[in-house]
Amino acid sequence: MSAADRARDALSRLVDASATERVLISTAALVLSVLIGAVLVLVAGRMTTCTAGEAVYYFGTGFCYDPVVVFDRLFLGALGDPLSGSWSPNGQFAVTLRETTLLIFTGLSVALAFRAGIFNIGTQGQMVVGALATALGVLWASSLVSGAVGTVVLIPFGLLVGAVFGGLYGAVPGLLKAYADANEVITTIMLNFIATGVALYLVSGAFKDPNSAANQTVPLPEFAQFPALLFGARQDFSIVALGFGLLAVAALYYVLEHTAFGYDVRTSGVQPEAAEYGGVDAKRTVVASLSLSGALGGIAGAMYVMMVLGTFQTGIPAYGFDGITVSILAGNNPLGVGVAALLFGVLKSGTTVVQFATDVPPQLVGVLRGLIILFVAMPEFFRLLARGLPGTGSKPEAVATDGGTAGDRGGETDE
Amino acid sequence: MNTFGSNPGEWAAFPPKRSGNVRYRVVESDEFMTRSRANTGDMASDIDRRRFVKAASAAGLVGLAGCSGGPSGDGSDGSDGSDGSDGSDGDDSGDGSDGGDAPAANVGMVYATGGLGDGSFNDQAQQGALQAEEELNISFQESQPEEVSQFGTFQQQFAESSDPDYDLVCCIGFLQVDSLSETAGSYPDQDFMIVDETVDADNVASYTFREHEGSYLAGLMASLLTTQDFSAGGGSTAGASTNVGFVGGVESDLIQKFQAGFEAGVAAGSDDVDVSVSYTGSFTDPAAGREAATAMYNSGADIVYHAAGNTGTGVFQAAQEQEGFAIGVDRDQSITRPDYADVILGSMVKRVDTAVYSSIEATVDGEFPGGSNVALGLDNEGVALVYGDQLGSELPQGVRDEVSTAREDIIAGDVDVPSEV
Numbered sequence: 140m141s142a143a144d145r146a147r148d149a150l151s152r153l154v155d156a157s158a159t160e161r162v163l164i165s166t167a168a169l170v171l172s173v174l175i176g177a178v179l180v181l182v183a184g185r186m187t188t189c190t191a192g193e194a195v196y197y198f199g200t201g202f203c204y205d206p207v208v209v210f211d212r213l214f215l216g217a218l219g220d221p222l223s224g225s226w227s228p229n230g231q232f233a234v235t236l237r238e239t240t241l242l243i244f245t246g247l248s249v250a251l252a253f254r255a256g257i258f259n260i261g262t263q264g265q266m267v268v269g270a271l272a273t274a275l276g277v278l279w280a281s282s283l284v285s286g287a288v289g290t291v292v293l294i295p296f297g298l299l300v301g302a303v304f305g306g307l308y309g310a311v312p313g314l315l316k317a318y319a320d321a322n323e324v325i326t327t328i329m330l331n332f333i334a335t336g337v338a339l340y341l342v343s344g345a346f347k348d349p350n351s352a353a354n355q356t357v358p359l360p361e362f363a364q365f366p367a368l369l370f371g372a373r374q375d376f377s378i379v380a381l382g383f384g385l386l387a388v389a390a391l392y393y394v395l396e397h398t399a400f401g402y403d404v405r406t407s408g409v410q411p412e413a414a415e416y417g418g419v420d421a422k423r424t425v426v427a428s429l430s431l432s433g434a435l436g437g438i439a440g441a442m443y444v445m446m447v448l449g450t451f452q453t454g455i456p457a458y459g460f461d462g463i464t465v466s467i468l469a470g471n472n473p474l475g476v477g478v479a480a481l482l483f484g485v486l487k488s489g490t491t492v493v494q495f496a497t498d499v500p501p502q503l504v505g506v507l508r509g510l511i512i513l514f515v516a517m518p519e520f521f522r523l524l525a526r527g528l529p530g531t532g533s534k535p536e537a538v539a540t541d542g543g544t545a546g547d548r549g550g551e552t553d554e
Numbered sequence: 555m556n557t558f559g560s561n562p563g564e565w566a567a568f569p570p571k572r573s574g575n576v577r578y579r580v581v582e583s584d585e586f587m588t589r590s591r592a593n594t595g596d597m598a599s600d601i602d603r604r605r606f607v608k609a610a611s612a613a614g615l616v617g618l619a620g621c622s623g624g625p626s627g628d629g630s631d632g633s634d635g636s637d638g639s640d641g642s643d644g645d646d647s648g649d650g651s652d653g654g655d656a657p658a659a660n661v662g663m664v665y666a667t668g669g670l671g672d673g674s675f676n677d678q679a680q681q682g683a684l685q686a687e688e689e690l691n692i693s694f695q696e697s698q699p700e701e702v703s704q705f706g707t708f709q710q711q712f713a714e715s716s717d718p719d720y721d722l723v724c725c726i727g728f729l730q731v732d733s734l735s736e737t738a739g740s741y742p743d744q745d746f747m748i749v750d751e752t753v754d755a756d757n758v759a760s761y762t763f764r765e766h767e768g769s770y771l772a773g774l775m776a777s778l779l780t781t782q783d784f785s786a787g788g789g790s791t792a793g794a795s796t797n798v799g800f801v802g803g804v805e806s807d808l809i810q811k812f813q814a815g816f817e818a819g820v821a822a823g824s825d826d827v828d829v830s831v832s833y834t835g836s837f838t839d840p841a842a843g844r845e846a847a848t849a850m851y852n853s854g855a856d857i858v859y860h861a862a863g864n865t866g867t868g869v870f871q872a873a874q875e876q877e878g879f880a881i882g883v884d885r886d887q888s889i890t891r892p893d894y895a896d897v898i899l900g901s902m903v904k905r906v907d908t909a910v911y912s913s914i915e916a917t918v919d920g921e922f923p924g925g926s927n928v929a930l931g932l933d934n935e936g937v938a939l940v941y942g943d944q945l946g947s948e949l950p951q952g953v954r955d956e957v958s959t960a961r962e963d964i965i966a967g968d969v970d971v972p973s974e975v
Contacts, residue, residue, distance in 0.1 A: 234707055339835070343805060352728045352751060352807050373710060373740055375703065447703050450732075454667075456701035491704055494697050495711045501669075501698050 150525035153518065164518045172514035176507040177206035183503055193498075204499050213507070216492030217485040228370030231492055237376040237447065239484030243384040244439035245462025246469065246476040247391050248432045253471040254395060255428035256408035261312060261327025262436040263459025264334035269305035269437025271338050274356045274444045274451035275346060276300035281363045289362040297363070298383070298441050305437015306430045308334065313429030317422035323429070331459075339453045348450070355452035365446040375447045383442075385477065387435070392473040404428050436462075461487075468516045470523075486511065657693035658918045659721040661686070662712035663910075664705060666727030668837075669698040674863060674884040675906060679726045679749065682910030690918050693718075706733035713741040722747060722917045724910055728808065734758065745922050747913040749906055750808065752927045759916075760927040761909035765808075766815030766973045767964050768902040768937035769859070771957050772881050773798075773819020775900060775939065776857040777827045778953045779879070786948040787896035789879040791856035796827045799850035801869050803837040803862035807974075812861035812883070812902070814975045822960070822969075830855060834865050843868030851876035857899065859883075870894035879945075888942040895944040903938050905930065933965045 156164065184194075184202035195205040215222060219232030226232070245262050252259035277297040284292050312330060315321040343354045350357075365377035395401035406414035407424045415421045439458055444451055465483050469475030486508045493504050663683055665676045676698075683694045697708040705725070712723045723744065725734050728751040738746055738755040745757050752760035776798045783793045800816050802809045813831060820827050830850050834842040843865035847858045851872060858873065859881040860866035866883060873880040874897050882888065882901035891898070909930060916922050930936020939957065941949060963969040 231707075237703075352731070354804070354806065358732075373706075373736075375706070448732075452702060452729075454702065456703065488707075491697070491699075491707050491711070495695070495708065495715075501700075 150521065153522050154525045156522075161518070165515055168514040168518055169511065172511045173210055175514075176510050177210065179506065179510075180204045180206040180209050180499065180503070183499070189498070204497065204503075208497055209493055209499055209504075209507070212493045212496045213489035213504070214485060216496065217489035229373045231374075231488055233370055233374035233376040234491070235481075235484045235488040236378075236381055237374060237484075238487045239480045240376075240381045240384045240446070241439050241442055241458050242461055242465050242480035242483050243388060243477060244435050244442060245458045246465030246480050247387055247462075247473060248435035248439065248459075249462045249466035250469060250471045250473060250476050251391060251395070251404070251435065252428060252432040253466055254408045255404040255424060256411060257316070257425065257429060257432075258324045259309070259312075259327055259429060259432050259436075260324055260463070261309065261330050261459075262432070262439075262462050263455075263457060264327070264331035265305040265308045265433040265436030266440040266443070266459045267331075267334040267338050267455050268308040268440065269301035270440030270444045270455060271341065271356075271451050272304035272437070273297045273301040273441040274359070277359055277363050277445065278357055281360050285360070286362060289360075290366055293363045294365060294379075294445060297445050298438055301437040301439075301441025301444075302434040303437070305440060306434035309433015309436065310426060310430040313426040313433075316429070317425040335453075335455075338451075342451060342453055353452055355448075355450045358450040359445065363445065364449050365442075375449075377446050380442050380446050383438075384480075387438070388473050388477045391435075395473060400427070464512060464516070468512065468519065470519050482515070483512075658690055659692040659914065660718040661692055661694040661914055661917075662708075662715075662720045662723040663694055663696045664708045664712070664723065664725050664730065665696065665698050666729065667699055667701065668863075669700075670696070674890075676726060678885060678904075678906040679724070679910050682907030683724070683914070685907065686911050686914040686918075690915060692914055692918065695720075702729055702733075705730045706737055709733060709737040709746070710740070713737060713744040721745065722914060722922070724913065725749070726906070726910075727751075745917065745924060747909075749909050754925075756925040758925065759913055759923045761913065762927065762929050763904050763909075763936050764929055764931035764971075764973070765811045765861075765902070765904060765937060766818070766971045767932045768904070768939055769812045769815030769861075770819035770822070770964065770969075770971045771932075771939040771961060772859050772900065772902045773816040773821075773829075774823045774960050775819075775949075775953060775957050776816075776859060776881065777820040777823025778956060779899070779949075780827055780856045781824050782950075784950065787945050788874055789856075789877050789897045791879065795854040795856060796824065797830065797850075797854040797856065798827060799830045799832070799847065799855040799858035801843055801846050801850075801858060801860040801862050801866065802831070802833040803865055804835055805833045809833075809861050810975050811973045812859075814972045816859050817975070818972055819960075823956075834862060837863030837865055839865050840868035840871070844872045847872035847880070848876060851878045857881065859902075861902075867891065867894075870897060873897040886940050886943065888944060888946075892943075895942060897945075898942040899945055899949070900939055900941045903940055905936050905938070908934075908936055931964075932961055 153164075181197070181202050181204070184204035185200075187203050189203040191201070194201040194203055195208075196202070217231055217235045219226050219230035219235075221232075245266065248262045248265070249259055277293055277300070280293055280296055281289065308330065312321070312323045312326040315326050316323045339354065342356060346356050348355050348357045365380050367376065368378050370376070370378070395404060403414065403419045403424045406417065407419055407421060407428075411421060414424075436459060439462075440455070443455065443458070461483060465476060465479045468479040468482070490501065490504045490508060493499060494501050661683060663679065665679065668676055670676050670680060680696070683696075686692050687694060695712075697711075699705050699708055709723060709725065709730075712720045723746045725746060725748045727749065730748060731751040731753060734746060734748055734753050735755070738744075738753060738758050742757055745759070746753075747759040747761060749761050750763070752762060780791050780798050781793055781796055782791065784791045798820060800813050802813060817829050820829050830853065832846040832850070834846055836842060843860065843862055845868070847860075847869040850858050855878065857879045858869055860869040861883045862869070863884075866880075866887070869880050870882075870887075870891060871894070872878075874894060878897070879899045880894070880897050882891070882898050884904050884906075885901065886903055887901045888895040888898040909928075912928075913922075932938065939961075940946075941954075960969065964971060
């Protein structure tokens, strides 16, 4: 059997892999990435210098960094040390869940657009717009109500404001794509810069908090922020927000798989011409899916303002771009986004623990993080790739009338 | 993430189209593979592979051991008998307080988001901690937050840690003020210090700088030089043209302190000198700094002062090209940016390291100034105008005299420098 045949064989096995097999493959990839990362940590530990007391010894050789400690901190540290018995409700686990919550929304935002065959690189910009709108809208509304009633009213209001403005900002590239045939990748990237620039202009000028040296809006009153129930008050985490996130995961799954709109979105993503032939209004679907995607990004911004910072400050972290990776990791499946966001959350929050507990430079931890994501994402990536190749998979090959194959259209991302 | 965005076309056209050509070449190489395989057999090749993996990992290990780094005993470098040197270490610590296992204080550093290696603010804060490590025998642990929401995380980790128990947590940069206000309230027994902002709590010492005072001296120097014919290094001023410039980073209250002091100093030197002001909107954009400064030099400015972080590198480039002068900021930039030493007249240094060092010193001495706000100015060397490494000696004595007189007047309180534009 030739190498090419064997590769094709392997790929078709990958395409036909059952859910259990895929979980096993991902786990194996995770373990492999940890092993390779451990070697990197050891190598880096030989390239730096330290005193004998700080070193660890493996194979009779001294190393400055201990990979066991690094990965222990990266994973267990992020979970708040559940094994040590000192798990605290205000510990690192709350940070992990906080990051997870935000990444769920940006991940869903990207995933929805992907499913419609659209590359939404603009989630970051939509998040910025949503965040700023929420900060200003809720600040205005908080003068009208107060107390517990205020919380009940203002939080849905803030999410709505974020969703509406993020959605409108997402609709712009949608309209440009549908009616002016503008490539959404370019427009969404450009709109990111516009959002950041305009936000800086507004927040350093008209809406600046006069009491702060930073470029930020006037902080929201306590009752206008997500309440900390059960745990996480010190870590700016609210389980209510995570609840909203899980709700969004389920809702988007339902919409995509069990509604007419979801069918339109999916078919447009798989085969736009066929979808149109089958009666899908392509223009409407593009605008609608990008608006909805933008709305999810806007909600992420609203969460960031009402849960994490309590104000809008320029320099919003790159949750929108992380969302792209989360979505790919999840195979663009809303249910997978929840899991991928948790993995990302663990890695993000674990990074700070590693930095705190060891002398390993943060850049090296970034490399380990990247390795893990790359390894876990690769099998899914190859699956997407393989499904397009003729001769892989058990499905008989569909030949389009122009002689090409269905796979040539590409972009099929459905599970 | 950007790698993804940079090549979207490939993704959209996914999967790659196959061409007959490629297929042919693949087959060719297959034939070769098959032939060689026929000789060795699958088993043999498996063994080959295993042997290769084994050899590779052995080589890797040897390579690792051969690396120059790794642990080294104090003094006895490279020798395996590190036990002996450890023992002598113990003797040292028995003798006195030097070099022992128990440091005089444990200090946690939470840097600003730029991280270490920024060539100014964070590096200078680290300088203060390193100095304290050397002179006061403290030990410190560093953390470099990447985003604003991580400030609180790190502050709490330091505050919560019991192994070691941190005596002081240094928070560098004004963006930390909101999270520190919360953290300080949650951990009343933990001492904190913050640079560039004030937090009103009993366990927080705030260190701010009177940047306007140092900038006043920079303005005075620029004003005196631009009104005379002066030439040194790579630049010159023409007495006929009385114009100087100020390039700022992101417009904020903090940077406006620099501008206000500079303008006041220029006005004190001469009534005829105009200041052109430009904010580039970034601390990390040398191209924008170069553009802004070039425009100033072209419109007749001889000397440009910047308070723009790394953007200021562009100001120095423009000064060299246009044969003008520049004034640096934060550190002695004629030393940290030696390529431009021939145009840097001086630098308005802001001693973040002094703030860090003195807070650690106070902690070690048991005199932590909790709840206080220390404003470091000219009087306590928190800010200063230092002359350029290369050009300083060529400055006219008259200018130097006037600057040092103004410095004494400010310290004595005879001159009041405005901190707002």
